[in-house]
Amino acid sequence: MNPLRAIWEYLKEISGENAYDKYLVVHSSTHPGRRPMNRGEFYRWRQNEKYNNPGSRCP
């Protein structure tokens, strides 16, 4: 894979940009037949999840 492409893929992965696509894969295998959330719903849900269960961060 060319390096720029690899960096772009890494950025997508680390920023969570492709989280929805991964969710669709997991969802279809764990809950086949049930309607998955759409992109907007998924990100709203994910964001709430992240900040309502605050882990921590360093100064």
Add this chain to the structure above:
Amino acid sequence: MGNSIRRYGVWVGIALVGAVCWGVLALSRGETVNAGWLLFAAIASYAIAYRFYARFIQKKVLETDDSRATPAERLNNGRDFEPMDRRVLFGHHFAAIAGAGPLVGPVLAAQMGFLPGTVWIIVGVILAGAVQDMTTLFFSMRRDGKTLGQMAREEIGPVGGVAALVAVLSIMVILLAVLALVVVLALAESPWGSFSIAMTLPIALLMGVYLRFLRPGRVLEVSIIGIGLLFLAIIGGGWIAESSPYADFWTFSPNQIVFALIAYGFIASVLPVWVLLAPRDYLSTFMKIGTIMLLAIGIMFTLPAIQMPKATPFAFNGEGPVFAGPLFPFVFITIACGALSGFHALVASGTTPKLIQKESQTRFIGYGAMLMESFVAIMALIAATTLDPGIYFAMNAPASVLGDTVQSASQAVNGFGFSVSPETLQTTANNVGEESIVGRTGGAPTLAVGMSAIFSGLIGGPALQAFWYHFAIMFEALFILTTVDAGTRVGRFMIQDMIGNVYRPFANPSWLPGNLISSALIVGAWGYFLYVGVNDPLGGINQLFPLFGIANQLLAAVALTVGTTILIKMGKLRYAWVTGLPLLWDASVTLTASWMKIFSPDPGLGFFAQRGAAQEALANGELYGTAQSADDVRQIITNSTVDGVLSILFALLIIIVLVDATRVWFGIIRGRKEPDLSEAPWEESRLDSEGQPVEEREPVGTGS
């Protein structure tokens, strides 16, 4: 055989490079030393530590087992539990542990010269900080991602658990106050800085709307737009600073910024996260990683010379203007992040362990990310020590000592035993586009001047130095404010949780009155310390920063105590020194510092001595120290009382945790107590080392 000789040959080579670099640093006399020696001493030491010591911890002490399924695999729910690629997880973990701490501490500690800070950052991270992060990560992972507080309660007992909780909440308050103080000191009287930081609010708002309504989840896209706008805001700040009516409008006094920050912190905590917090989080993460990479490249290419001496007289006489107290223990208190930071134990338990694919990766993620943070601290130290020491002290001594003019500052610096001409101070201020750089304490402006010198050596030359200075200020302020947002929120949840135990409705995080009251409590708490810090007649950062360091190291003591306890329970008593020795060191540093802060008869160092001296002065109708009025003296009395009581609280907490843990240790060693390990049961892993399910792996040798 030939192979292993070659392999070890490489390591012998690295060891030699490291030894030579260390030698040059230690033996340098008088003349300046190139920063390259420092950089390569650090890199060689990290490489050897990672290859040998971290491997020893992984193989012998923790005995990681890759055939054992991690919680991410067993409990995979596609949300908080999910096996994540180790490189991606490394990025997340690093972004969560590395904030403003590793940038501020080394800059302040540079008053003692470059060597004490360098040695502590490198040796500390190898033997203590990275060990704490790695072991905490591992133990939390073996317990399905339990938090530090839960582990303390289960492994030590309820007393240890409560102490950990109190430690976390109080460190949060002091931390937020100190960080906000750094921002205030960087932005006060600086129209350029104030304008560009203020612009991050509309930018974040725009990004929030974009992410929520226009293009949900397009994080990269919106971050690129946001960063572009951020650069425009910095350039715009330059225009504002040059055009007088706007410049006056955007010039704020420290107290105006204090109240703006307090209001902002409250609003950001009450609002839903998508409005401000989440978009700023993206912005600051990208800015952080980008700027750190740029700084590394800048130092490698420009290889600046270190101007600060190896050790200044302040390392021995304890009379430093930036913070009081002798080298031991105060260098080890001032530099926490980058060497040993208890705060990391909160990240390493709870979030990251739920995402690890394989047990052996705790070395790369826990130990490796901490080495990386240590490297950031080294770069901050380089940026600060490549400045002319005269400029460094003129920026970092309390404003009350330096006076208002470049002439008085120059004289004061001469009094410290360094020299800087008034003209140099004025030229430097002009170069970075500020009215004055005198008494700009807090570490951020110093680092920004150092960084701007390095960046402009790389791109743009002197013409762009003002831009780079404000770029650096923006970068620091941005992620400090993100920490203030996020930390206030964490504190708010903790308070809601605590009150929720007594009064039910509070436990529901979305109950509005509970939200408002808890937010007000946490903002009020850090706001108080912030206000007091900004208005402290003796200079706030030098009073508050040691408290922050002590609180942070207190948390490290809790984490290392938990680690030692678990090692003993695992039957690994002969390896208990791996966390036990750092614990012993950390406890002696923290307790000595607390002791001095509480009992020292020197009013410059001991809070209660200071209180006594100020009271005496007040009773005699005199002024105390740099106080300008009787009210100032009264304020000094109040401040030193509050700070002193906090020091006592922190010291007591450490002693309680240690005593409680010792009871558990001896119980187990003497066989009186069952070592009740609360690990999750063993289950076989069905993932290969790349995280792919074993069944789906393509058969080897099909050829394609």
